[in-house]
Amino acid sequence: MACLAIDGQVVRHQPSLADLLEKFVCVRVVQANGIDLSLCQFDYDLTWAVLFLNADRTIYGRYGTRASRELAKEISVEGFRKAMEGALDLHKNYPAIKETLAGKTGPAPQVKVPEAYPMLRKVGYTATVSSRNPAGGNPGACIHCHQINNNVYRSYRGVSTPIPDHVLWAYPPPNVLGLELDVNERATVKAVAPGSPAAKDGFKAGDQILTLGGQAILSIADVQWVLHQSKKEPDQLNAGVKRSGVLESLTLHLAKGWRKQGDFSWRACNGIISLLPEGSHDLTADEKKKLGLSPDAIAIQVLWNGRGFQKNDVIVEVDGQRNGMTTSDFIAYTVQKKKPKEKIALAVLRAGQEHTMQVEVREAPIE
Amino acid sequence: MQLPPLQLVLLLVLLAADPASAAPAAQTQEHNRQLQQSLNDSHVHSSWIYNDVDAGFAEAKKTGKPLLVVFR
Numbered sequence: 001m002a003c004l005a006i007d008g009q010v011v012r013h014q015p016s017l018a019d020l021l022e023k024f025v026c027v028r029v030v031q032a033n034g035i036d037l038s039l040c041q042f043d044y045d046l047t048w049a050v051l052f053l054n055a056d057r058t059i060y061g062r063y064g065t066r067a068s069r070e071l072a073k074e075i076s077v078e079g080f081r082k083a084m085e086g087a088l089d090l091h092k093n094y095p096a097i098k099e100t101l102a103g104k105t106g107p108a109p110q111v112k113v114p115e116a117y118p119m120l121r122k123v124g125y126t127a128t129v130s131s132r133n134p135a136g137g138n139p140g141a142c143i144h145c146h147q148i149n150n151n152v153y154r155s156y157r158g159v160s161t162p163i164p165d166h167v168l169w170a171y172p173p174p175n176v177l178g179l180e181l182d183v184n185e186r187a188t189v190k191a192v193a194p195g196s197p198a199a200k201d202g203f204k205a206g207d208q209i210l211t212l213g214g215q216a217i218l219s220i221a222d223v224q225w226v227l228h229q230s231k232k233e234p235d236q237l238n239a240g241v242k243r244s245g246v247l248e249s250l251t252l253h254l255a256k257g258w259r260k261q262g263d264f265s266w267r268a269c270n271g272i273i274s275l276l277p278e279g280s281h282d283l284t285a286d287e288k289k290k291l292g293l294s295p296d297a298i299a300i301q302v303l304w305n306g307r308g309f310q311k312n313d314v315i316v317e318v319d320g321q322r323n324g325m326t327t328s329d330f331i332a333y334t335v336q337k338k339k340p341k342e343k344i345a346l347a348v349l350r351a352g353q354e355h356t357m358q359v360e361v362r363e364a365p366i367e
Numbered sequence: 368m369q370l371p372p373l374q375l376v377l378l379l380v381l382l383a384a385d386p387a388s389a390a391p392a393a394q395t396q397e398h399n400r401q402l403q404q405s406l407n408d409s410h411v412h413s414s415w416i417y418n419d420v421d422a423g424f425a426e427a428k429k430t431g432k433p434l435l436v437v438f439r
């Protein structure tokens with residue numbers, strides 16, 4: 001189990017959180033076997049995720065965000081504490097507010113429990129984990145949360161159907177709309193990117209987002225939940241914000257293709273579909289310039305040896321295309337435009353020379 | 368058919384004493400304790416319910432507290 005500082009502080013009831021933790025019934029779930037997927041819906045690629053609930057299974061909110069390879073950049077003890085306070089406020093006003101929380105429960109999942117996914121069932125995962133050998137072979141091994149996403153991917157790839165944008169660019173972080181939220185608050189705007197959709201919609205630094213799409217917001221994860229559920233493009237969401245103590249109503253516009261500004265290349269679930277499973281780096285504009293490439297050029301640096309790549313190869317052409325493709329776009333291209341085992345023609349820069357190569361699109365293997 | 372009061376009491380006593388009716392919860396608890404040990408996840412405060420969301424809901428109903436579920 002990887003070390004995560006916030007986890008230790010929470011489960012040990014450190015003084016900074018103990019007074020609030022005592023007001024909850026606290027449950028720790030260490031494997032996904034048997035969890036009710038109609039209830040337990042959150043970003044399954046997270047290392048640490050929290051649900052706040054009523055005893056009648058109504059969800060108050062979520063906590064836990066990750067938007068890059070860095071583990072704990074978007075979470076903090078302070079932010080978590082404020083989310084807990086928010087959940088307690090909602091609990092105090094329950095059941096009067098019950099109807100307003102309906103959107104916090106997601107749509108029916110593909111399967112009721114993770115082990116019901118055909119591939120997981122086939123290799124012997126079960127509802128219970130063997131306490132003798134939880135990490136060992138099946139049956140009896142722990143199902144990791146990211147394996148749920150793996151199997152969502154498989155449900156499309158197995159029938160040669162393109163994986164939709166909202167599945168690949170799942171749980172969009174608010175910065176794709178130009179909103180940088182303060183990790184030490186519930187959902188307070190720290191900065192708004194100039195010219196971004198959020199800037200055009202009138203958001204300002206210091207705004208506290210209290211509601212979005214009609215849902216009470218306790219955390220950045222709650223903002224992501226609302227964005228994740230918004231699958232229509234274009235779309236718009238009402239936002240209730242507190243600005244200098246005054247309540248304001250704003251409209252957040254989601255233009256066509258808005259979620260594709262994000263980066264999903266960090267996700268563990270990509271391991272089964274990506275041609276670059278061991279890591280890659282999208283070169284910055286400066287790094288591209290040094291190689292004589294334009295700012296819009298494809299320039300994906302491969303960080304390992306394998307599949308015909310050599311470490312530090314830079315992919316500069318994909319099926320004849322030389323512009324406008326990040327690692328996320330490249331992964332999406334392989335699972336939206338190509339079928340398993342089809343070939344992709346690439347050009348890579350290797351030690352200053354351009355080489356061409358063909359790589360085969362992956363099938364999603366059994367774990 | 369209604370049971371005579373004494374038989375009803377006896378039936379209730381027998382049901383309460385039946386080790387099989389209490390066994391699943393105890394087994395789950397013991398299993399989760401072993402799981403916690405094998406995962407070396409030993410620093411968890413004693414008040415936490417380990418790996419049993421249903422037990423958490425039951426406790427939340429009993430106490431009137433909200434539930435906080437950490438997925439790790």
